[in-house]
Amino acid sequence: MESITFGVLTISDTCFQEPSKDRSGPRLVNLIQRDFQNSSIVTSYLPDERDLIQRELRKWIDRQDVRVIITTGGTGFAPRDVTPDATKPLLDKDCPQLTMAIALASLQKTKFAALSRGVCGIANNTLILNFPGSEKAVVECFETVSDLLPHALHLMGDEVALVRRTHAEIQGTDQAVKVDSSPALRGHVCPHKTGAGNDHDRNSPFPMLPVDEALSIIFNVIQRSTELEKLVNELSSPVNIPPFRASIKDGYAMKSTGFSGTKRVLGCIAAGDKPSACALQEDECFKINTGAPLPEHADCVIQVEDTKLLQRDKYNNETLVEIMVEPKAGLDVRPIGHDLTKGDAIFPSLDASPVVVNSLLASVGSRQIIRKPKIAIISTGSELLSPKDAPTVGKIYDSNTTMLEQLLTYFGFECIQARVLSDSIEAITDTLSDLFDVVDFVICSGGVSMGDKDYIKPVLEKLNFQLHFGRVNMKPGKPMTFASRQQKYFFGLPGNPVSAFATFHIFALPAIRWAAGWERTKCSLPILNVKLLNDIILDGRPEYVRASVICRNGQLCATVTGDQISSRLQSIVGADVLIHLPGSTSSKPQAKAGDIYSASVLRYDFISKYE
Numbered sequence: 001m002e003s004i005t006f007g008v009l010t011i012s013d014t015c016f017q018e019p020s021k022d023r024s025g026p027r028l029v030n031l032i033q034r035d036f037q038n039s040s041i042v043t044s045y046l047p048d049e050r051d052l053i054q055r056e057l058r059k060w061i062d063r064q065d066v067r068v069i070i071t072t073g074g075t076g077f078a079p080r081d082v083t084p085d086a087t088k089p090l091l092d093k094d095c096p097q098l099t100m101a102i103a104l105a106s107l108q109k110t111k112f113a114a115l116s117r118g119v120c121g122i123a124n125n126t127l128i129l130n131f132p133g134s135e136k137a138v139v140e141c142f143e144t145v146s147d148l149l150p151h152a153l154h155l156m157g158d159e160v161a162l163v164r165r166t167h168a169e170i171q172g173t174d175q176a177v178k179v180d181s182s183p184a185l186r187g188h189v190c191p192h193k194t195g196a197g198n199d200h201d202r203n204s205p206f207p208m209l210p211v212d213e214a215l216s217i218i219f220n221v222i223q224r225s226t227e228l229e230k231l232v233n234e235l236s237s238p239v240n241i242p243p244f245r246a247s248i249k250d251g252y253a254m255k256s257t258g259f260s261g262t263k264r265v266l267g268c269i270a271a272g273d274k275p276s277a278c279a280l281q282e283d284e285c286f287k288i289n290t291g292a293p294l295p296e297h298a299d300c301v302i303q304v305e306d307t308k309l310l311q312r313d314k315y316n317n318e319t320l321v322e323i324m325v326e327p328k329a330g331l332d333v334r335p336i337g338h339d340l341t342k343g344d345a346i347f348p349s350l351d352a353s354p355v356v357v358n359s360l361l362a363s364v365g366s367r368q369i370i371r372k373p374k375i376a377i378i379s380t381g382s383e384l385l386s387p388k389d390a391p392t393v394g395k396i397y398d399s400n401t402t403m404l405e406q407l408l409t410y411f412g413f414e415c416i417q418a419r420v421l422s423d424s425i426e427a428i429t430d431t432l433s434d435l436f437d438v439v440d441f442v443i444c445s446g447g448v449s450m451g452d453k454d455y456i457k458p459v460l461e462k463l464n465f466q467l468h469f470g471r472v473n474m475k476p477g478k479p480m481t482f483a484s485r486q487q488k489y490f491f492g493l494p495g496n497p498v499s500a501f502a503t504f505h506i507f508a509l510p511a512i513r514w515a516a517g518w519e520r521t522k523c524s525l526p527i528l529n530v531k532l533l534n535d536i537i538l539d540g541r542p543e544y545v546r547a548s549v550i551c552r553n554g555q556l557c558a559t560v561t562g563d564q565i566s567s568r569l570q571s572i573v574g575a576d577v578l579i580h581l582p583g584s585t586s587s588k589p590q591a592k593a594g595d596i597y598s599a600s601v602l603r604y605d606f607i608s609k610y611e
């Protein structure tokens with residue numbers, strides 16, 4: 001499920017006075033966090049006052065992000081119980097069946113449930129549910145609706161593909177066995193068949209998550225470093241830039257109180273010289289270079305283009321010049337601290353680019369080093385041969401290790417160890433244990449699918465890692481796996497080289513950037529729209545297609561880089577973007593030339609041709 005914001009509103013005179021007495025609101029928050037791991041929750045307390053309740057509900061309804069509001073309390077028969085009465089006028093649509101489902105489930109527990117007047121309905125794009133005030137009732141009501149919510153929201157948002165998938169799943173649920181009980185996966189609507197993954201039921205036990213949902217899990221699980229943000233917020237400049245009044249031009253430094261005309265040249269001041277304290281008359285000047293310190297008694301610079309050389313001495317030094325424009329105080333002088341003043345913040349905003357951070361730090365003479373996540377790369381596969389070795393029967397050259405090392409370097413990170421392992425449980429277990437003593441991230445390729453030599457998932461379980469997801473609804477990259485143990489993170493990229501390439505960009509890179517303290521919007525690759533130049537038959541899975549970009553009169557157009565099979569590494573040659581193609585539907589089985597799709601930008605030099 002994509003990230004949802006829930007509103008939890010506790011309505012009770014008592015709890016409003018003393019929020020510490022509220023048990024139902026916090027319980028609801030726990031339940032939401034359990035079933036919707038990537039959700040955000042806003043909470044509030046109100047007394048049983050109709051106007052106040054309506055005002056708060058309206059505020060939340062108007063927010064784009066709040067999709068579900070659950071109120072607890074004020075649903076009974078007492079004179080001050082007005083929650084349903086405050087809710088009803090705000091609803092665009094009643095949801096009486098949902099109200100009934102909650103009532104029926106509650107009535108099975110206690111007949112007193114008949115004394116709740118709570119309603120359910122939709123206001124704008126927000127689902128509102130009135131739950132009673134007791135903690136027990138809140139749990140019962142939530143359990144009743146929890147697994148309906150994702151589908152309800154997809155329907156409300158008119159997310160046709162997701163709705164279709166759920167319908168398909170409902171029709172086939174009798175065979176679909178959900179074996180995973182981890183909270184990240186519970187409550188999830190799985191679009192593809194899952195099974196037990198054993199001899200009797202050979203389907204993967206891992207639900208196939210939508211890419212967005214998998215990404216949300218990554219952002220929720222990975223702890224973001226605060227070092228960078230702290231630095232940006234707290235680091236003030238220990239120096240002035242420039243530290244002296246500096247000339248902006250190559251020219252002559254003089255007093256602005258003097259006039260244009262002939263001046264004697266007292267000497268030359270170059271960048272790196274000390275500021276001259278020499279006395280200076282109005283008819284005198286110093287020759288000066290850009291960036292050099294102004295003499296103490298000068299206050300302006302006249303650029304060399306506005307002067308005439310009148311005389312040199314026998315040593316070829318300039319002795320007389322004519323100044324052809326009127327000097328003005330401050331002309332072509334950079335005052336002390338003009339670019340950055342001592343004590344001022346060095347970073348006006350967060351910019352995690354290492355180019356930016358390190359150059360700014362260098363400019364103030366700071367030796368501070370920003371810690372980057374420590375990353376290791378593992379390639380698994382008994383078939384792998386080092387590119388240095390001679391070809392051997394049955395073996396293939398390992399391209400993933402080099403590709404992943406190069407990608408880390410390209411994006412400003414570093415691989416501190418790279419290992420190539422055969423498909424051996426012992427080798428993988430021992431290497432992972434050792435590596436995680438040293439590194440924060442392991443980016444691994446291979447061994448995550450359904451083969452009897454695909455040992456990664458069992459090894460992670462053995463090492464007490466929590467497997468957050470083990471399949472993603474994407475092509476290439478379906479068996480993409482993410483696991484963590486405390487603040488150690490494992491990315492299991494599928495072994496096919498292009499699958500590893502795509503999943504690195506879509507998942508591993510944003511994760512590393514997030515851990516390094518980047519802002520969330522900057523973590524993923526930039527996305528822009530491209531016009532397709534080919535027809536493409538859509539796959540059942542949403543597909544990340546490698547394509548070259550041509551800029552035609554400002555319009556970005558994309559040509560697919562040949563056969564897109566995930567083993568064909570050649571498809572990354574000339575690939576500027578990954579076009580996001582949707583999964584096929586009966587109404588749209590093909591992407592057509594001329595269609596516009598969003599695409600992730602893979603590289604800085606992402607335009608291959610201007611036409």
Ligand SMILES: Nc1nc2c(c(=O)[nH]1)N[C@H]1C(S)=C(S)[C@@H](COP(=O)(O)OP(=O)(O)OC[C@H]3O[C@@H](n4cnc5c(N)ncnc54)[C@H](O)[C@@H]3O)O[C@H]1N2
Pocket residue numbers: 379380381383384396397398399400401445446447448449450451454476477478479493494495496497499566567
């Ligand atoms: N029964 C099923 N089989 C497969 C499924 C499935 O759902 N059911 N998924 C397929 C998909 S999709 C992918 S992608 C691959 C992923 O496989 P693994 O992650 O388990 O990777 P391996 O099996 O180890 O290798 C796959 C392929 O890639 C080559 N490879 C591996 N490492 C490297 C490397 N470092 N350099 C170059 N090439 C590498 C390897 O030789 C294999 O050809 O699983 C499908 N199977």
Ligand code: MOO
Pocket residue numbers: 474475476477478479494496499566567
């Ligand atoms: O998803 Mo696999 O990555 O199709 O080849």
Ligand SMILES: [Mg+2]
Pocket residue numbers: 446447448449450451454495
């Ligand atoms: Mg495999």
